[in-house]
Amino acid sequence: MEMAAAMTSLTDIESVLKALASERRLQILDWLKDPVAHFPPQEHGDPEAHGACNQFIVEKLGVSQPAGSRHLKVLTDAGLVIPTRRKGWVYYRRNEAALANVAALVASI
Amino acid sequence: MEMAAAMTSLTDIESVLKALASERRLQILDWLKDPVAHFPPQEHGDPEAHGACNQFIVEKLGVSQPAGSRHLKVLTDAGLVIPTRRKGWVYYRRNEAALANVAALVASI
């Protein structure tokens, strides 16, 4: 069993800050604090448990579908959101542990 | 008398994160935690009080003088370092209050 990576190098901090340094992506993270309040009801996928689906986020961003999907990929690759694939949709929720870790990292700058 | 700006909008968070999302600039901020340990002695300018001078930082970064100066300008414009002009040199020190504010902002993401 492996320890969680410490993620203390400047390069690591840089990469996660680059993922965060985008108004669109900050907006997504903010919406995902309360998916029920910010997105339409979903018949499939519990918004409390799994977050909002790709499509709703893209629509609310007001950009093209590929552009929105790429923002979600950046957040996912940085570990800041967690995707759940289900019945052809992909739901995204915040990774609160990772976000708390980022806050701690920034506090150490 | 005006209150200090609250700086809570996503746009504001984005701009300061963009200033931080650079390995070079993170490196500068790290060095400036202890200028005496990381830079040669300065005959003019107290490193404890005013930080390290532009020239030393540029040399340690290993980039050209304009490139280094621009990184320092980005940090200065974001309010993350404080420049002190003296006898033809410019010294930079960390703005701890601003950095603490950033940490609090990131914790609220």
Add this chain to the structure above:
DNA sequence: TAGCCACATAACATGATAGTTATATGGAGA
């Protein structure tokens, strides 16, 4: 005032980011 030195700015090359439209992929359901 003349020259020097630190720093700032200009101009340019290059790579990364973020947007677009078009198309591929892949699972659900008829």
Add this chain to the structure above:
DNA sequence: TCTCCATATAACTATCATGTTATGTGGCTA
């Protein structure tokens, strides 16, 4: 199997970031 729909990928364009070299600016100091 065929179709449909959500998402992913490809290809391209525009803008921004970061590096370079060359040059300007401005204050010490002789």
